[in-house]
Amino acid sequence: MKQAIGKRRQKRMKMVLPVRVWARDAANKPVLELAHTLDITPNGARLGAIRHELKAGDKLMLQYHQRKIQFRVVWIAPVEGTAEFQVGLQTVGGGGETWGLELSGCLKADDYETETIPISPPSDGN
Secondary structure, three states: OOOOOOOOOOOOEEOOOEEEEEEEOOOOOEEEEEEEEEEEEOOEEEEEEEOOOOOOOOEEEEEEOOEEEEEEEEEEEEOOOOOOEEEEEEEOOOOOOOOOOOOOOOOOOOOOOOOOOOOOOOOOOO
16 A cells, blocks of 8 residues: 555654665575665664665664664665665564654654645635
């Protein structure tokens, strides 16, 4: 099920963090990659520089500093003109202080937020 644009559960914060990614490739072989976040939320992330094609629903482990966090792949998109993918992730289980960073108060609207359009009240026919 695709999530409607502008209907995110949490706002994204643009933040590039170096991460290690443990996953399994299409042949179910273990893969270790160095990648980075493009933006994060308290319960998810968008990764860049992923070189192995993953599938929605795949589970992977991500390490940021000493934190190891388990995620589920929500979506994956090829980066045009490269052999890389961007990957949308959601935490499995927990949540809370996923990144070990204070995120409240600094989360801003992402590029996908829709504009509010005022609607006039219906006329009474006069």
